[in-house]
Amino acid sequence: MVTKQLAGSHDEADLTRADSLAREIFSDVANKWAFLIIEALGERTLRFSALRNEVDGISHKMLTQNLRILERNGLVERTVYPTVPPRVEYTLTEPGQGLREAVSGMCAWTQRYLAHIESARRDFDAGSAAM
């Protein structure tokens, strides 16, 4: 699936539509900031500013932007308390939690191969520099 799929089903135009939708979702979700936001949220409910502190290095703009996208896809829930000053909380929905598990898988993978990757990079960079 997603790339070319194994065509286990019946129709074809139908699958390619699902495929292009899957691509869109990937575009929305498969980026550094979305991942970090999802990991930061975890099972907690956080305010905008708290979230901004957790995901460090993220700009105000990027945070809002990515949160909007996640919200649009139904992965985070946005709750506005009409107090003054305003107060907005974000929390992962159930599909969002599902994604978080996948993301956690990637995080675990990163941890596991950290050293391996680091040395692969050194080798590669050393090889490129040889001229």
Place this chain on the structure above:
Amino acid sequence: MVTKQLAGSHDEADLTRADSLAREIFSDVANKWAFLIIEALGERTLRFSALRNEVDGISHKMLTQNLRILERNGLVERTVYPTVPPRVEYTLTEPGQGLREAVSGMCAWTQRYLAHIESARRDFDAGSAAM
């Protein structure tokens, strides 16, 4: 980890270094094309042009670029056969396979929530359009 970590270890400067490295890896790997390439490769060995056919919509340039990055991180192995015309094959290394499993997790997640997400989007877009 990756974002702020739970500080289960001893030192601190050490962890933040690992953390920033993890970030770098995320930047390299957490993007649409890298994911699609990894899924397309799977357990097979593919030539450049074959890979290009599998990951459809990808440009020549993007493919080389992402392959270089993956190679640099030791996730794909690049084998050049010095024939004429040249022939270059790509295959996932063991760490690459590990990443692929995580990516597959995301693909499975996508499939699972496809309909859910689609309707969440409709709701969101309908809400935004209300003015």
Place this chain on the structure above:
DNA sequence: CCGAATCCACAACGATACTG
């Protein structure tokens, strides 16, 4: 406190053309 909009530098991307 949160979000939207503006401005702007610069990175990403696609198309093309050229090399081995």
Place this chain on the structure above:
DNA sequence: CAGTATCGTTGTGGATTCGG
């Protein structure tokens, strides 16, 4: 066939400012 370089366009992301 595979890779690199260049160019022009589009997009991304930060800083700032204004508004609720």
